Amino acid sequence: MSIGIARRQALGWLASGSVLAASAASSSAAFARGAGRPLYKDATQPAEARVRDLLSRMTLEEKVAQMIALWATKKDVMVEGGLDFDPARASRAYPASFGQITRPSDRRGGPAVADVAGGTGARWRTPEDTVKFVNAVQRWATTQTRLGIPVLFHEESLHGYMATDATMFPQAIALAGSFDRDLMRDVQGVIAREVRARGVHLALSPVVDIARDPRWGRIEETFGEDPYLCGEMGVAAVQGLQGEGDVLKPGKVFATLKHMTGHGQPQSGTNVGPAPISERELRENFFPPFRAVVGRTGIEAVMPSYNEIDGVPSHANRWLLQDVLRGEWKFGGIVVSDYTAIDELATIHHVAPDVRAAGVIAVNAGVDSELPDGATFRHLVDAVRAGEVSEARIDEACARMLSLKFRAGLFENPYADFAAADRITGNAEARALALEAARKSLCLLSNDGTLPLKPGAHPTVAVIGPNAAIARLGGYSSTPRQAVSLLDGVRAKLAGKAEVVHAQGVFITRSEDRSADEVLLADPAENHRLIAEAVAIARKADVILLAIGDTEQTSREGFAKNHLGDRTSVDLVGEQNALFDALHALGKPIVVVAINGRPPSWPGVAAKANAVLLCWYPGQEGGTAMADALFGDVNPGAKLPVSVVRDAGQIPLFYNRKPSSRRGYLFEDAAPLFPFGHGLSYTRFDIGAPRLSAARIGVDGSVTVEVDVRNIGDRAGDEVVQIYVRDQLSSVTRPLKELKQFARVTLAPGEARTLRFTLGRYAFALWNEAMEEVVEPGRFDIMAGPDSEHLKTAILEIA
Numbered sequence: 001m002s003i004g005i006a007r008r009q010a011l012g013w014l015a016s017g018s019v020l021a022a023s024a025a026s027s028s029a030a031f032a033r034g035a036g037r038p039l040y041k042d043a044t045q046p047a048e049a050r051v052r053d054l055l056s057r058m059t060l061e062e063k064v065a066q067m068i069a070l071w072a073t074k075k076d077v078m079v080e081g082g083l084d085f086d087p088a089r090a091s092r093a094y095p096a097s098f099g100q101i102t103r104p105s106d107r108r109g110g111p112a113v114a115d116v117a118g119g120t121g122a123r124w125r126t127p128e129d130t131v132k133f134v135n136a137v138q139r140w141a142t143t144q145t146r147l148g149i150p151v152l153f154h155e156e157s158l159h160g161y162m163a164t165d166a167t168m169f170p171q172a173i174a175l176a177g178s179f180d181r182d183l184m185r186d187v188q189g190v191i192a193r194e195v196r197a198r199g200v201h202l203a204l205s206p207v208v209d210i211a212r213d214p215r216w217g218r219i220e221e222t223f224g225e226d227p228y229l230c231g232e233m234g235v236a237a238v239q240g241l242q243g244e245g246d247v248l249k250p251g252k253v254f255a256t257l258k259h260m261t262g263h264g265q266p267q268s269g270t271n272v273g274p275a276p277i278s279e280r281e282l283r284e285n286f287f288p289p290f291r292a293v294v295g296r297t298g299i300e301a302v303m304p305s306y307n308e309i310d311g312v313p314s315h316a317n318r319w320l321l322q323d324v325l326r327g328e329w330k331f332g333g334i335v336v337s338d339y340t341a342i343d344e345l346a347t348i349h350h351v352a353p354d355v356r357a358a359g360v361i362a363v364n365a366g367v368d369s370e371l372p373d374g375a376t377f378r379h380l381v382d383a384v385r386a387g388e389v390s391e392a393r394i395d396e397a398c399a400r401m402l403s404l405k406f407r408a409g410l411f412e413n414p415y416a417d418f419a420a421a422d423r424i425t426g427n428a429e430a431r432a433l434a435l436e437a438a439r440k441s442l443c444l445l446s447n448d449g450t451l452p453l454k455p456g457a458h459p460t461v462a463v464i465g466p467n468a469a470i471a472r473l474g475g476y477s478s479t480p481r482q483a484v485s486l487l488d489g490v491r492a493k494l495a496g497k498a499e500v501v502h503a504q505g506v507f508i509t510r511s512e513d514r515s516a517d518e519v520l521l522a523d524p525a526e527n528h529r530l531i532a533e534a535v536a537i538a539r540k541a542d543v544i545l546l547a548i549g550d551t552e553q554t555s556r557e558g559f560a561k562n563h564l565g566d567r568t569s570v571d572l573v574g575e576q577n578a579l580f581d582a583l584h585a586l587g588k589p590i591v592v593v594a595i596n597g598r599p600p601s602w603p604g605v606a607a608k609a610n611a612v613l614l615c616w617y618p619g620q621e622g623g624t625a626m627a628d629a630l631f632g633d634v635n636p637g638a639k640l641p642v643s644v645v646r647d648a649g650q651i652p653l654f655y656n657r658k659p660s661s662r663r664g665y666l667f668e669d670a671a672p673l674f675p676f677g678h679g680l681s682y683t684r685f686d687i688g689a690p691r692l693s694a695a696r697i698g699v700d701g702s703v704t705v706e707v708d709v710r711n712i713g714d715r716a717g718d719e720v721v722q723i724y725v726r727d728q729l730s731s732v733t734r735p736l737k738e739l740k741q742f743a744r745v746t747l748a749p750g751e752a753r754t755l756r757f758t759l760g761r762y763a764f765a766l767w768n769e770a771m772e773e774v775v776e777p778g779r780f781d782i783m784a785g786p787d788s789e790h791l792k793t794a795i796l797e798i799a
Contacts, residue, residue, distance in 0.1 A: 040411075041148075043411070047403055048403070050402075051399050051402045052399075054147065054149070055395060055398060055402065057147060058147065059096065060381055060391065061095075061096040062097065062149075063394050063398040064096075064378075064380045064381050064384075064394060065096040065098050065099060066097075066398045067099055067368065067369050067377050067380070067394075067397055068098055068369075068377050069098070069099065069100035069101060069102045069369070069372055070101050070373060071108050071109065071371075071373045073109060073374075074101065074109030076109075077094070078110065082111065083110045083133070084132075084136070085136035087136070087139075091140075097145045097146075097147075098374075099151070099369065099401055100202075101154075102373070103154070103155055103156065104125075104134050104198070105125055105130045105155060105162070105163035106125065106163075107125055124164045124478060125164070126164060127164055127165050127422065128418050128422075130163065130198050131199060131416045131417070132418070134198065134415075134416050135199065135415050135416060138150055142414060149411075150405060152201060152401070152410065153199060153201065153202070154200065154201075154204060155195055155200045155203060155204070156203075156205070157191050157195055157241075157253075158172055158205050158206075158207065158475070159172050159174075159474070159476065160191055160478075161425075165425050166191075166425055166426060167190060167194060167431065167434055168473045168478070168480045168483070168620040169190075169433075169434050169438075169619045169620075170434075170437050170438050170441040170617065170618045171221075171475075171597065171616050171617040171618075172207060172221050172223060173211075173219065173220050173221070173223065173224060173597070173616055173641060174438075174615070174617060174619075174638075175187060175233070175437065176224045177441055177638040177639055177640060177641045178638050179638070179641075179720040181232055181233070181235075183436070183437060184233055184236035184237055185236045185237075186240065187437050188240025188241045189241075189251075190429075191205075192240065192242075192251060193251035194424065194425050194426075196250075196251055197416065197417075197420060197421035197424055198421050199416030201254060202301065203254070203255055203256065204258065204303065205237065205241065205256065206233070206237035207223070207258055208222075208230045208234035208258075208289035208290060208293060209230075209258075209259055209263040209289075209305070210222070210225055211225055211264035211265075211642065212225055212652040212653075213269040213652055214269075214570045214601060214644075215269030215270075215566055215568060215648060215651065216264065216266060216270070216271060217555050217565030217566045217598075218263075219598055219642070220555055220597035220598065220617065221475060221476065221557075223289075223641060224676075225641065225642045225655070225656075226655075226676065227284075227286075227288040227656075227738075228288070228739045228741075229641055230289035231288055231292030231293065234257065234292065235296050235297055237255070238257070239297060241255040242254055242297065242298060242299070242300065244298075246407055247407045248407060254300035254301060255300060256300070256301040256302070257302045257303065258303035258305070259303055259305035259314075259338060260303065260304050260314060260320065260321075260325070261287065261305055261309075261314070261320070262275025262277050262282070262314075263305040263306065264286075265277065269566050269567075269568075270558065272344075272348070273307060275305075275308065278310075279771065280767055282309070284766075285656075290302070290325075291329055294325070294330075294331050299331075299333060300333040300334065301336050301404075302325060302331060302334075302336075303335075303337070303338050304317070304335065304341065304367070306338055306344065313341075313344070313349045315338075315341045315344075315345060315361075315365065315367055316349075316352075316361045317365060318364075318366060321365055325366070326366065333400065334368045334369055335367050335368045335369070336370075336371055337362065337367050338371065340372070342355075342358050342375075342376045343376060355375060355379070356376065356379040356382075356383070358376045359380060360383050360388045360389055363389055363397065369401060380394065426481040426482070431482070431620070434620055437619060438619050438622045439625040440637065440718075441619075442614070442618070442626065442638055443615075443638040443639060443640060443678075443679045444612075444629075444636040444680040445600070445613070445614050445678070445679070445680070446609065446680070447611040447612075450543075450589050450591060450611045451610075451611045451613070451629075451632075452630065452635075452682055453543065453632065455494055455497045455498065456497040456498055458541075459498055459542055460500075460540055460541040461490065461494060461499070461500050461545065462501050462502070462538045462541035462543070462545065463487045463490050463500060463501070464545070464546050464579075464583065465546045465547035466504065466505060466506055466547070466548065466551075466576070467486070467595040468485065468504075468545070470485055471483035471620060472549075472595050472617050473552070473617055473620065474552060474597055475552060475556050475557060477552075480620040483620040486547050486595070486623050486626050486627070487623070488623045488624075489623030489624045489628075490545065492627065493627040503538070504530050504533075505530055505546070506527040506531060506574060506575045506578075507522035508521070508550075508551050508573060508574050509521055509553045509554060510522055510523070511553065512553075514551075514552035514553055514556060517562045517563045518562075519564070522574055524575060527574065527575040527579075528578070534582070534583065538586055538588065539586060542588070543589045544589065544590040545591050545593055546579070546583060546593065546609075547593045548580065548595070548605075549576075549596030549600070550573075550595070550596040554573055554597075555596065556597070567598075568648060570598060570651075571601055571603075571604075572605070580592070580604070580608075581604070584608050584609075590609055592605055592612045593613050593630070594612060594613065594615060594616075595622075596616060597616070599640075599642050599645070600614060600644060601673060602673075603646050603647075603673055613626070613630065613636065632682065635682045635683065636679070636680070636681065636682070637679070637681060637717060637718025637720070639677050639678060639722075639787065640677060640679060641676070643655050643675055644672055644673045644674040645672060645673060646671075646673045647668065649668070653672055654676070655675060655677070655737065656735040657735060657736060658733050658734075658736070659736060675788050676787070676788040677720070677786070677787035677788040677789075678787045679720070681713075681717045681719065682717060683711055683712075683713030683715040683716070683717040685709055685710065685713075685719040685747070686709070686712050687709050687719070687721055687785055687786055688707060688708035688709070688792070689707075689793070689794060690707050690784040690793070691705070691794065695795075695796065695797060696797040696798070697796065698799065699776075699777060699799075702758055702759060702761070704756055704758055704759075705741070705756070705757045705782055706754055706755070707721055707723070707784045708752060708753070708755075709721050709745060709747070709754075709755060710753075711747035711748065711749055711750060713749060716746065716748045718745065718746050718747075719745055719747065720743070721743050721745065721786070722739060722784070722785060722786065723739070723740050723742065723782070724738060724782075724785075724791060725737070725738055725740045725783070726738070726783070727776070727778060727780055728778060728779045728781060729778050730766060730776055731766075734766060737783060737791075739788070741758075741759065743755050743757070764780060777798050777799050779795055779796070780796045780797075780798060781793050781794075781796075782796050
């Protein structure tokens with residue numbers, strides 16, 4: 001029995017009315033036997049028994065309180081005009097206590113930041129102040145509330161703990177491009193320990209939405225377009241964050257799987273837009289990453305998406321949250337709302353007349369906890385008394401919250417130790433891993449032989465561009481203890497070997513404040529002056545490294561009408577193309593260093609540059625890693641986790657397309673600019689045709705696929721061997737190919753290795769016309785290669 005199924009059965013038993021009634025008497029007996037100590041405070045008792053005992057003692061108000069959180073409302077529990085926790089104010093404002101606090105690391109609710117839009121606008125507390133605040137809250141909750149229930153704190157940790165001094169790793173889409181499960185586990189393990197060290201036990205990560213629209217500003221937060229890749233990266237991320245088992249071990253945090261679902265293909269590419277997706281499309285492509293994580297890990301929390309599917313917003317979707325998530329997949333943890341998403345049932349979707357009704361709809365649909373402020377769930381006590389929500393449903397949600405707290409060890413030790421946190425946060429080990437992750441996330445898109453450069457071979461190297469002298473970290477990041485720009489990295493690499501000259505080239509936007517609502521492109525006239533200056537500087541150089549792409553303003557989450565992040569164009573914005581053209585006209589070697597959140601749909605640049613190194617947002621150590629790759633100390637080995645479109649008119653474009661798609665366009669190429677899985681190397685590899693352990697298997701059988709890969713070049717390097725499957729003939733239409741396995745290997749020159757992959761039922765199943773998941777007999781193409789286009793094939797028969 002899986003962890004999720006066992007927990008679901010236990011909590012179903014806990015929340016049943018008969019058990020709760022019986023538990024009142026049993027807990028009284030336990031109280032007497034324990035010489036005045038309630039059973040729920042006995043750490044030797046099973047979590048379900050402790051939950052049952054505690055739930056039986058709680059009032060309705062106390063149960064509902066466990067389902068809300070504080071964010072802007074932190075002002076209610078902090079000293080007037082300050083940031084310190086105030087126990088007296090907390091007791092007055094929340095006599096029944098509260099379940100969670102949102103982002104203790106930020107200053108939300110404090111003076112001058114209470115009304116700032118977005119989480120980053122609130123800025124951050126110091127690490128020491130965060131720990132002080134967490135400990136003060138827990139001291140009050142455990143010693144000055146009636147039942148002594150500790151508070152759960154949650155934080156963002158997409159590619160690093162979003163708090164001051166924490167290690168910032170490459171952005172999620174970059175980590176996905178590494179195609180390295182072990183790296184993902186290691187990265188998330190470091191993130192977990194940095195989060196946990198400050199007294200936080202729940203992280204809002206990972207994102208496993210498949211992303212099919214590069215206009216959408218949140219594409220950088222995803223693991224790309226492929227269901228299997230997203231699922232594998234999601235499983236590895238949860239394993240790194242939570243560890244094994246359903247009880248948190250030291251240095252681990254519970255994870256939150258988000259956003260379920262359809263979020264990554266919104267109508268018109270705009271955030272929170274409707275997802276016009278059929279049930280078949282959901283089950284074939286959007287559900288699988290969530291299903292994989294729920295089925296293969298003990299994932300503790302799931303967050304629904306903002307969007308609607310077939311007219312029903314996800315936070316109101318009983319079929320999604322109950323029938324599928326809990327019924328079919330046997331999920332046993334908590335469902336937490338996305339920030340203000342329940343309010344939006346009334347304010348955006350108009351399926352509720354007001355926020356009170358919105359809370360009723362969401363809790364009845366299956367949402368257990370409302371983030372960030374519990375604005376609608378604060379009405380649930382009245383809703384229960386009015387008969388709109390059953391108390392059994394409140395018991396169920398509260399029991400899940402309590403179970404999490406018991407299994408997190410909060411009742412035994414809810415406190416943080418600043419000295420310990422300070423020692424492990426952003427330390428040498430973490431920085432070394434951030435550098436390794438950055439190196440493994442770099443993807444060489446094109447190269448005419450210009451790369452790698454040899455240190456000292458070019459007396460003068462020009463490092464130019466709006467992303468050259470700044471370490472871009474991407475969305476959901478904070479301020480690490482150190483950050484290395486491309487210019488920093490190149491200067492360090494070439495110290496004493498070559499002269500490094502620099503020019504801004506252009507500015508992309510007028511501000512670097514990613515929390516600003518309004519985004520204004522930089523002044524074109526000023527940019528043309530800067531272009532002329534850059535050309536003058538580059539004219540003296542022997543090679544040009546041009547750092548262009550996005551900023552944290554031009555690719556970001558558009559969380560409000562006055563805070564947009566999506567775009568109609570996917571090419572470079574501002575005068576960046578003009579800068580490239582002016583530098584290219586000099587006739588000197590020009591290497592484009594792409595530092596961006598969106599895929600690089602830059603056809604003009606791709607056609608003319610001598611080489612393009614895709615770096616995404618490479619994290620705090622990115623400058624060192626980029627210099628290492630440019631000058632040959634590191635051989636790029638990452639692959640594209642998305643297809644890169646040539647033009648926005650191709651959207652949506654993804655490799656696992658149906659046979660009738662992409663007939664073609666007048667005057668334009670229908671193929672992607674770069675295909676899914678693409679990535680070059682400074683060496684060459686030969687990947688052999690797949691060999692099957694059996695030519696024929698049964699519908700419930702599996703097959704082992706062997707693939708030989710050899711490094712036939714003169715440098716050590718990494719290759720990602722990718723296995724795709726196609727059903728040749730089926731009762732419903734199927735994609736031309738689907739990724740079903742992959743492995744990244746490092747090979748020395750001349751070294752060969754035989755890789756073995758197992759393909760089981762998951763690789764061949766489809767949803768038939770009756771929406772049943774079956775494996776149909778027939779012939780299947782089993783394909784192997786370095787990307788989704790260059791493949792060798794073997795035929796498997798399933799009978």
